[in-house]
Amino acid sequence: MSPQPLSGEWIDIGPVGQISPGNARTLPVQGGEEIAIFHTLNNEFYALVNKCPHKHGPLSQGIVHGTVVTCPLHSWNISLKTGEAQGEDKGCVPTIPLKVDAGRLYLQRAALMAARAPERAA
Amino acid sequence: MLVTAPDTQISAPAACGQRERLVVIGNGMAGCRAVEEILARDAARFAITIFGAEPRVNYNRIMLSPVLAGEKSFDEIVINTAQWYADNGIALVSGDPVVAVDRAAQTVLSASGRIEPYDRLLIATGSEPFIIPVPGKDLAGVVSFRDLDDVDRMLAAADQGGHAVVIGGGLLGLEAAHGLTLRGMQVTVLHLMPTLMERQLDEAAGWLLKSELERRGQTILTGADTAEILGRDGHVAGVKLKDGREIPADIVVMAVGIRPNTALARSAGLDVERGILVDDHMLTSDPAVMAVGECVQHRGICYGLVAPLWEMCRALADQATGQPTGYTGSVTSTKLKVSGIDLFSAGDFSGGDGAEDIVMRDAARGLYKRVVVKEGRLVGAVLYGDTADGSWYFDLLKKAEDISDIREALIFGQAFAQGGGALADPNAAVAALADDAEICGCNGVSKGTVVACITGGAHSLDAVRGQCKASASCGSCTGLVESLLKVTLGAEVEAGPKTLCKCTSFTHDDVRRLIPERGLKAIPQVMQELGWKTPDGCASCRPALNYYLLCAWPGEYLDDQQSRFVNERLHANIQKDGTYSVVPRMWGGVTTPAELRAIADAADKYNARLVKVTGGQRIDLFGIRKEDLPAIWGDLNAAGMVSGHAYGKSLRTVKTCVGSEWCRFGTQDSTGLGIKTEQMTWGSWMPHKFKIAVSGCPRNCAEATIKDFGVICVDSGYELHVGGNGGIHVRATDLLCKVATERQALDVCAAFIQLYREQAHYLERTAPWIERVGLDHVKAALFDTADAVAVLAARFRYSQQFMQDDPWAKRAAGAEAELHQHLAEFRPFPAIAYKEAAE
Numbered sequence: 001m002s003p004q005p006l007s008g009e010w011i012d013i014g015p016v017g018q019i020s021p022g023n024a025r026t027l028p029v030q031g032g033e034e035i036a037i038f039h040t041l042n043n044e045f046y047a048l049v050n051k052c053p054h055k056h057g058p059l060s061q062g063i064v065h066g067t068v069v070t071c072p073l074h075s076w077n078i079s080l081k082t083g084e085a086q087g088e089d090k091g092c093v094p095t096i097p098l099k100v101d102a103g104r105l106y107l108q109r110a111a112l113m114a115a116r117a118p119e120r121a122a
Numbered sequence: 123m124l125v126t127a128p129d130t131q132i133s134a135p136a137a138c139g140q141r142e143r144l145v146v147i148g149n150g151m152a153g154c155r156a157v158e159e160i161l162a163r164d165a166a167r168f169a170i171t172i173f174g175a176e177p178r179v180n181y182n183r184i185m186l187s188p189v190l191a192g193e194k195s196f197d198e199i200v201i202n203t204a205q206w207y208a209d210n211g212i213a214l215v216s217g218d219p220v221v222a223v224d225r226a227a228q229t230v231l232s233a234s235g236r237i238e239p240y241d242r243l244l245i246a247t248g249s250e251p252f253i254i255p256v257p258g259k260d261l262a263g264v265v266s267f268r269d270l271d272d273v274d275r276m277l278a279a280a281d282q283g284g285h286a287v288v289i290g291g292g293l294l295g296l297e298a299a300h301g302l303t304l305r306g307m308q309v310t311v312l313h314l315m316p317t318l319m320e321r322q323l324d325e326a327a328g329w330l331l332k333s334e335l336e337r338r339g340q341t342i343l344t345g346a347d348t349a350e351i352l353g354r355d356g357h358v359a360g361v362k363l364k365d366g367r368e369i370p371a372d373i374v375v376m377a378v379g380i381r382p383n384t385a386l387a388r389s390a391g392l393d394v395e396r397g398i399l400v401d402d403h404m405l406t407s408d409p410a411v412m413a414v415g416e417c418v419q420h421r422g423i424c425y426g427l428v429a430p431l432w433e434m435c436r437a438l439a440d441q442a443t444g445q446p447t448g449y450t451g452s453v454t455s456t457k458l459k460v461s462g463i464d465l466f467s468a469g470d471f472s473g474g475d476g477a478e479d480i481v482m483r484d485a486a487r488g489l490y491k492r493v494v495v496k497e498g499r500l501v502g503a504v505l506y507g508d509t510a511d512g513s514w515y516f517d518l519l520k521k522a523e524d525i526s527d528i529r530e531a532l533i534f535g536q537a538f539a540q541g542g543g544a545l546a547d548p549n550a551a552v553a554a555l556a557d558d559a560e561i562c563g564c565n566g567v568s569k570g571t572v573v574a575c576i577t578g579g580a581h582s583l584d585a586v587r588g589q590c591k592a593s594a595s596c597g598s599c600t601g602l603v604e605s606l607l608k609v610t611l612g613a614e615v616e617a618g619p620k621t622l623c624k625c626t627s628f629t630h631d632d633v634r635r636l637i638p639e640r641g642l643k644a645i646p647q648v649m650q651e652l653g654w655k656t657p658d659g660c661a662s663c664r665p666a667l668n669y670y671l672l673c674a675w676p677g678e679y680l681d682d683q684q685s686r687f688v689n690e691r692l693h694a695n696i697q698k699d700g701t702y703s704v705v706p707r708m709w710g711g712v713t714t715p716a717e718l719r720a721i722a723d724a725a726d727k728y729n730a731r732l733v734k735v736t737g738g739q740r741i742d743l744f745g746i747r748k749e750d751l752p753a754i755w756g757d758l759n760a761a762g763m764v765s766g767h768a769y770g771k772s773l774r775t776v777k778t779c780v781g782s783e784w785c786r787f788g789t790q791d792s793t794g795l796g797i798k799t800e801q802m803t804w805g806s807w808m809p810h811k812f813k814i815a816v817s818g819c820p821r822n823c824a825e826a827t828i829k830d831f832g833v834i835c836v837d838s839g840y841e842l843h844v845g846g847n848g849g850i851h852v853r854a855t856d857l858l859c860k861v862a863t864e865r866q867a868l869d870v871c872a873a874f875i876q877l878y879r880e881q882a883h884y885l886e887r888t889a890p891w892i893e894r895v896g897l898d899h900v901k902a903a904l905f906d907t908a909d910a911v912a913v914l915a916a917r918f919r920y921s922q923q924f925m926q927d928d929p930w931a932k933r934a935a936g937a938e939a940e941l942h943q944h945l946a947e948f949r950p951f952p953a954i955a956y957k958e959a960a961e
Contacts, residue, residue: 001412004467011948013945013946013948014945014946017314018940018945020316020345020940021315021316021317021684022683022943023684023940025940025943025944025945026945027944027945027946027948028944028945028947029945029948029949030948030949032948035948037945039657041317041324041325041684042325042471042657042658043315043320043321043665052920055386055698056696056700057696057700058700059698059831061688061691061696061700061748062293062661062688062691063661063664063665063684063685063686063687063688064684065658065659065660065661065664066479066657066660067262067657068657070660070661072688072689072696073696073698075661078659092271101396102381102396105589111326112948119542
């Protein structure tokens with residue numbers, strides 16, 4: 001694939017086929033946070049900062065079920081849609097607006113650059 | 123992205139007494155429907171000319187599947203006959219496509235050179251099949267599935283018989299496959315994604331569909347990526363996949379998708395993105411030009427289904443006849459036109475926050491229903507096996523009606539939910555059943571029997587299952603039994619034993635028993651047949667089911683990587699900072715200077731921040747990045763080492779002391795036996811991690827009495843110990859038996875492991891397992907019958923032949939590289955800002 005122009009609201013991060021269902025892949029952002037892009041078993045895509053609000057575990061490595069990912073470090077369940085911790089756990093990780101267009105994934109540029117790591121839970 | 127509606131109103135009408143000239147490009151369903159809608163509003167307004175590329179009248183394109191299947195003839199799917207064009211004074215120019223539009227002159231030019239002036243132009247060029255750009259795509263015998271000519275080509279091929287390959291397991295591809303199967307061809311469907319029709323179906327329904335199509339003789343290959351279409355003498359001969367497989371083919375049907383046919387609009391200078399941009403009144407960027415159908419992009423969406431066409435055409439006609447109303451987009455639903463398969467999906471069934479899934483499965487009838495409710499409204503539905511309520515759900519969905527009042531009964535369908543009064547409450551409905559009404563079809567248990575069982579003292583679901591068998595087989599009547607418990611006992615209902623997880627009413631033991639008993643061989647199948655309450659399980663049940671299936675069907679079950687914890691997917695241990703630790707295997711804890719050098723080199727090369735000797739006599743390299751794992755494994759493999767499985771629910775290590783070879787107290791060759799034990803057991807997946815040790819004398823330097831399986835060598839043979847644990851609750855082993863020879867020790871070890879593998883719950887170590895079932899149970903299972911050890915050991919060894927495959931070697935050679943690579947890297951600051959990782 002040829003390099004993409006930098007301009008524009010949406011950043012093309014490549015074809016949807018790069019992430020198989022139930023999996024996630026990562027996108028490091030220079031000067032920013034690494035982003036995890038998820039493909040659910042229901043064939044939906046979501047992007048979150050790749051850090052659990054609990055102890056900053058890499059969410060991209062968790063098990064995906066429904067629209068939830070279970071963090072590999074301590075099994076917190078994080079909503080892929082809102083970034084909120086589920087159940088009794090409290091915390092939230094920033095989500096990045098994502099769109100799928102003509103088989104390609106796009107992340108919103110401003111959100112991508114502004115995303116910051118969640119504060120670690122005590 | 124929204125299309126801003128042009129403010130411009132429709133241009134002035136033509137001279138008095140003269141009709142406006144409307145030219146329609148496209149004689150398909152959208153173009154003709156738009157004309158019908160216009161005529162219905164104002165038959166005298168326009169003088170209409172329709173250009174069509176195909177040399178025939180307008181027909182119902184979505185009925186091409188039944189024509190291919192031989193269920194309908196072409197005449198039966200014609201929508202507008204020649205008479206209709208004549209009756210309405212429409213000039214039809216068929217077989218002569220428009221090749222250019224001159225918007226300044228307001229004329230169109232056809233292929234034959236005909237120039238037609240217009241006042242209003244309607245573009246309805248539809249879509250074209252997407253042809254995947256692989257070698258061989260232009261060979262004779264490679265067809266798409268778009269028009270009657272394609273159907274004729276498929277029918278001609280089917281007359282010769284042989285093999286058909288359909289690329290694309292979506293709606294269109296499966297309908298093509300169905301037709302070709304009925305016409306007698308051997309059909310293979312290749313689908314890139316793991317689930318058929320993944321845009322419309324969830325995993326559960328996709329699996330049911332796949333099973334049914336396979337039952338009908340089709341071969342369905344999911345995750346199949348086409349590399350090349352193979353030819354012989356200019357004609358297609360087969361398809362080659364990227365994994366190297368080759369499938370013979372006499373015809374190849376490309377049905378991977380469609381894309382809007384926008385070439386004409388683009389060359390005319392209209393605003394085009396993916397489709398021709400239109401506003402809510404179907405006007406393009408030129409107010410004299412309208413567009414409708416699959417060629418347009420409205421509010422960011424291009425539709426590929428028929429229903430939105432009708433709504434677009436209505437808005438278009440309202441606007442064209444001077445009473446604009448507007449089109450705001452469509453909610454679409456899908457039905458598969460394959461006879462005998464009832465399948466429906468609509469709306470958003472991605473679940474998520476605030477969305478609740480209501481799932482009903484009936485294994486006996488092959489039924490799966492799932493509705494998604496959010497904030498009191500129905501937002502999505504997937505139905506398989508019984509779609510009678512599809513249109514009712516679709517209606518509720520489109521109207522966004524508040525369904526709170528009927529929520530409890532929603533999943534049972536319209537008749538039940540709107541039955542009113544008592545019927546809307548499932549408990550009341552069950553209470554109203556007659557005593558002889560059958561509750562459990564599998565075991566033939568009536569309501570009276572269940573109630574008698576409950577009043578007789580069975581106060582929990584599990585007790586009812588135990589005593590009268592109701593809902594003990596497929597579980598699909600669990601809800602009814604639970605209702606009966608509630609109706610009979612009120613608040614006295616007791617919770618049963620812990621279920622596997624909240625997704626199911628079955629316990630670990632139930633699921634383990636039912637998998638072989640009912641021949642369940644895939645995760646979606648278990649969920650369907652055992653009535654899972656969630657569509658695709660959770661982080662607790664998926665890994666458990668994956669293990670149970672792996673254990674039950676060695677060599678047959680295909681491991682589901684998405685159901686594994688990260689350590690088992692990446693074959694390394696994740697650490698708190700997201701890096702990994704890497705442990706190469708050292709058989710029996712024995713290493714060599716050459717191995718140590720290779721480990722030291724790897725530690726240097728990959729910046730291991732800590733090198734640590736483990737409690738299991740191995741060397742652990744910490745701080746390795748996910749991206750570097752395949753490379754470090756490659757280096758360790760090159761030095762003769764394989765994965766140490768220090769990360770898995772599997773055999774971890776066999777710890778040894780030096781034994782009789784060196785130690786002045788040693789009684790047997792404990793090191794040698796440890797190495798043999800490790801060579802026999804490495805790579806085996808278990809309910810939990812499993813540790814072994816072999817000590818050469820009762821001084822027990824290898825700490826064998828706190829291992830899952832421990833051997834203490836004595837002068838007269840080998841004492842075999844089980845169920846030890848050095849974890850939170852320290853537990854010393856129980857003595858299982860004493861044997862005389864190494865061979866016997868190995869056999870008992872294999873048999874004990876297999877018993878644990880087959881009977882323990884997932885994530886249950888041997889210590890709690892033995893405490894739960896009792897040492898006597900284990901001894902009885904191993905020693906009460908003469909050949910039990912041999913039979914269990916044979917099952918273990920059989921299973922091991924599929925497991926002893928170094929996972930590092932495959933990854934180091936490049937398998938599943940995407941698991942270790944970033945998708946891309948985003949660098950907002952330097953001049954050349956964007957760098958793509960290798961695709």
